[in-house]
Amino acid sequence: MLHIVNKSASERSSLESCLRLATQGSAVLLIEDAVYAATTGNAAAAKIQAAAAGLKIYALGPDLAARGMAGRVLDGVNVVDYGGFVDLVAEHSNCQSWL
Amino acid sequence: MSDMDDMDDGSGIIKKFMFLNRKAPHGTVYALEGLEVVLITAAFDQDVSLVFTDDGVYQLMKGIDTKGIEVKDFSKTYRALEGYDIEKLYVDRTSLDARGLTEDDLIVDVTVLADDEMANLMAEQDVVISF
DSSP: OEEEEOSOTTTOSHHHHHHHHOOTTOEEEEOGGGGGGGBTTBTTHHHHHHHTTTSEEEEEHHHHHHTTOGGGBOTTOEEEOHHHHHHHHHHSSOEEEEO | OHHHHHTTOSTTOOOEEEEEEOSOTTTSSHHHHHHHHHHHHGGGOOEEEEEEOGGGGGGGBTTOOOGGGTOOOOTTHHHHGGGGTOOEEEEEHHHHHHBTOOGGGBSSOOEEEOHHHHHHHHHTOSEEEEO
16 A cells, blocks of 8 residues: 655654554655655654664655755655656555545 | 824834744645735834744745745745844744754744743733744
8 A cells, every 4th residue: 555644743643643554565655744754853753764664665856855855865765756656656556645 | 104193093002923933834825824924014013023933943944946846935035034124033942953953954044942932932922923
């Protein structure tokens, strides 16, 4: 399954719920304000890095750039563009958006 | 101007206004709308403090490039606030630390406050408007 999270982890619990309920080997794509969680020094960074051991973590590049965060992405997080977003949706048989 | 003062309509009263920004810049419209209201308020010669806390500190990030998401980059506008006599910009240390940020990461000069200093600043305002 592809999990998509779009809310800031410091404002909503959606990322935490996603990481709690995503099965091993699932993909998690961070978009919009959720991308902050995948940046160095963020309070959620440790959770992302721990999760990256069992999940594939992606972050949307244009959303990182729009937030001045392009140069601060955590190791182990894969940055994708809109084409990569489409590929992820196509590759997975189902997806869950954590609104 | 003196006619206005004689009318005693309160036009000469200066109140302490705090604009409290707690949202990241592009995920919601709060940041942009808040900035627009601050610019309007500047025309009324009030004592304005602009505060960025929680995800609001992200509004001031250097190096923002919004071409990829095709929305307006309003981050440069914070630099123009000085020209509108809005010079009291505050950020709290706790919010910066939780996001791995320092003053050097921000596009404008700000005063960094500890929690108790921010609390006192908030308490002494006549009006607090939250975005």
